[in-house]
Amino acid sequence: MEKLRAIAVLLINWVLLTCGVVAQEVPTQKISLAFVGDVMLARGVGRKILNYGNDYPFAKVKDILSKADIAFANLEGALTGKQVSGSSKVYIFCSPPSFGESLVKGGIDIVSLANNHAHDGGVKGLLETMGTLDKLGIKYVGAGRNSLEARSLRIIEVGGKRIGFLAYTDLSNIGLAVASATSSRPGVASARTEQVFEDIRQAKREVDLLVVSFHWGVEGQVGEPNSRQKSLAYRSVEEGADIIVGHHPHVLQKIEVYRDKTIAYSLGNFVFDSHSSPATRTMILWIDWFPQTGEQKITQIPCYIRSFRPEPVKF
Secondary structure, three states, X not given: OHHHHHHHHHHHHHHHHHOOOOOOOOOOOOEEEEEEXXXXXXXXXXXXXXXXXXXXXXXXOHHHHOOOOEEEEEEEOEEOXXXXXXXOXXXXXXXXHHHHHHHHHOOOOEEEOOOOOXXXXXXXXXXXXXXXXXXXXOEEEOEEOOHHHHOOOEEEEEOOXXXXXXXXXXXXXXXXXXXXXXXXXXXEOEOOOOHHXXXXXXXXXXXXXXXXXXXXXXXXXXXXXXXXXXXXXXXXXXXXXXXXXXXXXXXXXXXXXXXXXXXXXXXXXXXXXXXXXXXXXEXXXXXXXXXXXXXXXXXXXXXXXXXXXXXXXXX
16 A cells, blocks of 8 residues: 555656646745834833833833844933933933843844934943943944944844844934044944945845834924935835834834835834824834745734833724
8 A cells, every 4th residue: 555655646746747847845934023113211211110120111012022033123322320311301311221121021132223312321321332232132233332343234043044234323413423433433323425335235245134224314204204214215225225114203104115125214112201192103013024035024013102111002
C-alpha cells in the first residue's frame, strides 16, 4: 500500500511539472509594525506617573502594542534630572530617567529623538536620555553623540528580515543650526539638507523595509499637511523610503499611499496631557507588511486620550 501511495505522488508531481505547474507551499509570512504619535512623560503625564507608577501611560494600549513585531513612537522631551518639568507656559519637558521604564511596560521598541524637544535638558540631558534608553534596551534614532551617529540607520531584525529606521527634524526650539549634531557635537539629525536623501538611498541598500520619521509641519493644522511635508515625503519615497511617519502638529493629519508606500503625515499626540478636542484624538497606525509581495496592509486603530493616556475607542 505504501509503495502504491509513493507511485501516486510521483505521478501527480510529474503531471504538475509537465503542465508547467510547480507544487510549492506559498509562504504567508507577515511582519507587523505599530506606529504612534508624541509620547511626553513630563508635565501632567509626569505627575500621573508620580502618583500611579510607570504602568500608567500605556495601560490601556499595551496589549495592542505588545502584539506588534515592532512598535515605534516619538519621544518628546528628555529623560534627565530628578524633577518633572513643564507647565502651560513653560514648554520644557524633562522627567527622571526612571520614567523611561514606562516605554518598556508599554511595549515600545524604538523611539525617535529627532524633534524640537530633544534639547529640553541641554546636551547633558540628551546624552542622559540616550544612555537611559540604551540601558532599557530601547533603540533610538535621529539623535547621537555626533552627526554620524545621529544620522545612523537603526536596524531591527524580524523573521530574517531587516527593518531599518531613520529620523529627522525640520525644527528645534533652540534653533536647528544649534540643535543639529556635528562631527564633534551631540545633537539631532536635521531634515534641512540633501544628506537626508543620500542617507535614504544608502539605507535602502542595507535593509528589506525602510521607515523614515520626520518632525515637521504646523502645530494644530488638522487633516491636510503643508507643501513642505508633501514634497519631503514624496522625494523620500522616490529615493527608497517604504513607510513615512510624521510628528509635531499634535493633531492627526491624513494618511495616503504614494507609489504603494504609506505616508502618515502626523500621528498626533499619544501619551500627552492634551485638553482640546482635536489634540485628544489619536490612533495606532498598524501596518502588516508582507515581504514576499511588498504589500502594506494599513489598519487605523482609533484612540482617545483620557486623563493624559490613550485608550482604544469602543464602538
